[in-house]
Amino acid sequence: MTGRRRPFPRSFPRLIPPATASAVACAAAVASLVTGCGALPWASGDSGDKSPVTVMTWAPEGTKATNMPGMPAMAQAYARWVNSRGGLAGHPLTILTCNERNDSVAAARCAQRAVDEGAVAVVGSYSQFGRSFISPLEAKGIPFIGGYGASDEEFASPLSYPVNGGQASLLAGNGRQLAAACKRVALVRPDTLQGDRMPELLNSGLESGGRDPAKDIRAPEDGTDYADAVTRTLDGVRAAAGGTAAGGCVTASLGDHTDAFFDSFRRLRDDRAKVRISSVQGSVDQSLVNRTGGRSGPLEGAYLTGWYPVASDARWKPMRKVITDFAFGDNRIDPADQGVQTTWIAYTALHALVRQLDDEGVEDITSHALQTALDRGGRAIDTGGLTPKLRWRAADMLAVRDFPRIVNAMVTYQTVRDGRVVAAQDGFVNVTTTLERRRTGG
The missing domain is CATH 3.40.50.2300 (Response regulator)
Known part of the structure; x- marks a missing residue:
């Protein structure tokens, strides 16, 4: 504090x-x-x-x-x-x-x-x-x-x-949130057993909104430089749209190392790509927004999904x-x-x-x-x-x-506006149906 x-x-x-x-x-x-x-x-x-x-x-x-x-x-x-x-x-x-x-x-x-x-x-x-x-x-x-x-x-x-609702509700909710705003999505997640479950959960939300499954980008859980992951992420988003990243979104869930990924993203991305970024609460919070530059940092405008009301x-x-x-x-x-x-x-x-x-x-x-x-x-x-x-x-x-x-299975939709994490919409979003209907096994 x-x-x-x-x-x-x-x-x-x-x-x-x-x-x-x-x-x-x-x-x-x-x-x-x-x-x-x-x-x-x-x-x-x-x-x-x-x-x-x-x-x-x-x-x-x-x-x-x-x-x-x-x-x-x-x-x-x-x-x-x-x-x-x-x-x-x-x-x-x-x-x-x-x-x-x-x-x-x-x-x-x-x-x-x-x-x-x-x-x-x-x-x-x-x-x-x-x-x-x-x-x-x-x-x-x-x-x-x-x-x-x-x-x-x-x-x-x-x-x-x-x-x-744990990671399941956060990722399903994040997928639904992104489906309303993104044409294509890439998911950057840990190359761990826990991370292996993430794509199907995020995709359940994307597919409920009529979007294609996310590009799955595996990355080290404890990395310090994510330049390679950023390159693979942007290449994947562009390839899905015939060479342009416009309308694409990147969501990252790497715990304490999410900030390292977004720092690499800020330094390496093509500013003309206009890729929106996203994450879930627990990987991104107000302290991270502050550390990465607030309203002038890479998280300005990011889409976030949380379990609870915003901290304010x-x-x-x-x-x-x-x-x-x-x-x-x-x-x-x-x-x-x-x-x-x-x-x-x-x-x-x-x-x-x-x-x-x-x-x-x-x-x-x-x-x-x-x-x-x-x-x-x-x-x-x-x-x-x-x-x-x-x-x-x-x-x-x-x-x-x-x-x-x-x-x-309630979640909240949030965003970063003027350097502050604020509610993107009022109230809770129920992702029970999204989770119940998700496809498993790949």
Whole structure:
């Protein structure tokens, strides 16, 4: 985040004892969250001294590929906030964090640590290695709530409860967005197993809009110079139109290295080609737009697809308030980052679940109690309008091949205008039908 944050708690006149001042400061913060714009429906203070609830959040940090340090940092800020107001329905929240390192062995170790240290859930986490982490959780019956959606197992395991439609909904939505504006599309994606799934998902959106499948351009996941990929991309777009790139679009989804691709694109493309560029949120966000030159950079005018409302939307104000008051200037937390946003929504869901169990007289919050509440879906979970209301009953699962646990296939269309990521249209776009009707296997 930019700028210096106000320290918490703020200073008070000396005639107020320090302990009283701290209590007043916490009360003021809570009142602001409860009564301010975008307040969540359950945001009221809790009291009581109940058993702690221990959960884990993991994400890769300090790697050469995709990094999500803001996710565990957001979890820690959330715990400080919720504990300042009595915990989850009176239960103190304890956060375990783990560096998943973009490595299958490390992912499995994080999951085993969650088991060994008594976590009742894994919440708001990122990993591409679902096969590695899901088995230890399933063996112990630990729910995986609101993962980032980077692995297929998050949409197949009966212990997984996703809050978004993952990469599948983003790419299908991006294809539909581009079909309305582009005659031809090239997809630049990682040369990985995860990347191999991307073309069919993007093409499902393109084909629903009457467009031909995208030109598939494989590129290194951790590259620093993408000149070769840019050349192959532009050659592919031109070849599809008899030598001209006019009306063509390039969409890139390379995680942390998307900026390196667009930097190479800016330096090497023929300005007369008039190729529009695009991506999905998570690969492009406001911080990347800023780093690449804002309104004068290569991302100006880009088409973007996201899961949630744009970061400037008033519905994010409660999250921003928590970050301001309880992150203590932690620069790992960017409120425009979809990993941070997903973690906020996942903990919102956990909070609502614990309150439901408390209302039912359940005193011991166990992994089994959470799983039962999730599967039963007693009350739909309200995320303050950041997603549709969420439930994970069998009746709520969408009929999407390979992704049977998707309950939310909504996306948002965004664009970069005057150097800012803004909504391209109001509201959510439902890509359920696009995903259900997609062709698989090539």
